[in-house]
Amino acid sequence: MAGHSKWANIKRQKARVDAVKGKVFTKISREIIVAARNGVPDPAGNFQLRTAIEKAKAAGIPNENIERAIAKGAGKLGADNAALEAIRYEGYGPGGVAILIEALTDNRNRTAADLRAAFSKNGGNLGETGCVGWMFDQKGVVEVSLTTPKTGRGRRSEAVTEINEEELLEALLEGGADTYELTETEAGPVAEALTDPTLLETLSQTMKDKGYTVTQVELRWIPNNTVEVIDPDQARSLLKMMDALEDLDDVQSVTANFEMADELMAMSTV
Numbered sequence: 001m002a003g004h005s006k007w008a009n010i011k012r013q014k015a016r017v018d019a020v021k022g023k024v025f026t027k028i029s030r031e032i033i034v035a036a037r038n039g040v041p042d043p044a045g046n047f048q049l050r051t052a053i054e055k056a057k058a059a060g061i062p063n064e065n066i067e068r069a070i071a072k073g074a075g076k077l078g079a080d081n082a083a084l085e086a087i088r089y090e091g092y093g094p095g096g097v098a099i100l101i102e103a104l105t106d107n108r109n110r111t112a113a114d115l116r117a118a119f120s121k122n123g124g125n126l127g128e129t130g131c132v133g134w135m136f137d138q139k140g141v142v143e144v145s146l147t148t149p150k151t152g153r154g155r156r157s158e159a160v161t162e163i164n165e166e167e168l169l170e171a172l173l174e175g176g177a178d179t180y181e182l183t184e185t186e187a188g189p190v191a192e193a194l195t196d197p198t199l200l201e202t203l204s205q206t207m208k209d210k211g212y213t214v215t216q217v218e219l220r221w222i223p224n225n226t227v228e229v230i231d232p233d234q235a236r237s238l239l240k241m242m243d244a245l246e247d248l249d250d251v252q253s254v255t256a257n258f259e260m261a262d263e264l265m266a267m268s269t270v
Helices: 007-018 024-038 047-058 063-073 108-120 165-175 197-209 232-246 262-268
Strands: 085-092 098-105 136-145 147-150 158-161 177-185 188-195 213-223 227-229 251-256 258-260
Touching: 024 047, 024 063, 024 098, 024 251, 047 063, 047 213, 085 108, 098 108, 098 213, 098 232, 108 232, 136 197, 165 177, 165 188, 165 197, 188 197, 197 213, 213 251, 227 232, 232 251, 232 258, 232 262, 258 262
Parallel strands: 227 258
Antiparallel strands: 085 098, 098 251, 136 188, 136 213, 147 158, 177 188
């Protein structure tokens, strides 16, 4: 079981474009609607819905908005959003970078036109279904925090990091993880584990049962191979395209198979 893998850099790139403000509430609300529509509208019996609700709460979405989205998905608020369907689009960015897009839309023609425009304006092109999909595998991702709170009598609470990697590995293996990686975040160190999509709920619950704080649970497309971007102009165009795609209302996620040095990424965003 490997402790490190290249997909962490892709994940950081995804986190950067996911930070675009003004779209988060809409995207997560749509996830809740679809999850409630595809299963029972009760998070206790619907893992997909439960995961979407946890994501919504982490993003600061008010409870009333969450309840409204669940009601819409359950058909209690009329036929709104009943036509939402999940579609996967594929294309190429500057330098032949493979790009995979997941969208929720009620109008395929509009979504395809918007995506085609975003690609063409930034040196890429929207391809046919299957043109790059074979380069990616869908995996379940579970992130757990490795920072635990520590309080003392008469002292302020403070966070301490206690990493027993042997115990962590044992818990991950028991839950069905294939690989994991330790990374640093602003909130402290975390472990990100990959598993088969069918084992996502099992891995998440196992880590909780073992006393770990699960901070993220999701399905993610992982590239089988990566393209290293070293040219500043290409990097700038590529990141601009990623932003343009992520900013589209119908787009839920964008995944690409490029790697880029942090210094180049920072320079390219100026």
